[in-house]
Amino acid sequence: MSKKLPGKIINLALKHFFKKPATISYPNGALELVDNYRGKLTYNPAACFGCGLCVRHCPAGAIKIINVGTKQDRQMKAELNVARCIFCGQCVDSCVKKCLSYSQKIDLSSLNKDDLVVQL
């Protein structure tokens, strides 16, 4: 080992001791997300006409669109299985009515698997 090495290490340690940390102590510190970050999906039922393209194109089988109204008076609801969703964005791209979009919500973990199936 070089004789100068311990001195170099001490200098480096001292230099970084007074620097701001490069990491964030999450969840204590707020994360800065880019505007187009793909967080949990959001859904606008008012624009949805139930074509089902988002469901058919989802590679993970993570999204369901359900009509809770009648054939004549449709009332659409969306259910997302967060545990299955891979945040690929295919459903967002497939929806011609722009009903689906991303939120900045990233705290999605749960100890109970059933809690990961959510209404959007």
Ligand code: SF4
């Ligand atoms: S983001 Fe991808 S995986 Fe998630 S629901 Fe949409 S299509 Fe499916």
Ligand code: SF4
């Ligand atoms: S693709 Fe859009 S309009 Fe069609 S069912 Fe999905 S959310 Fe509704």
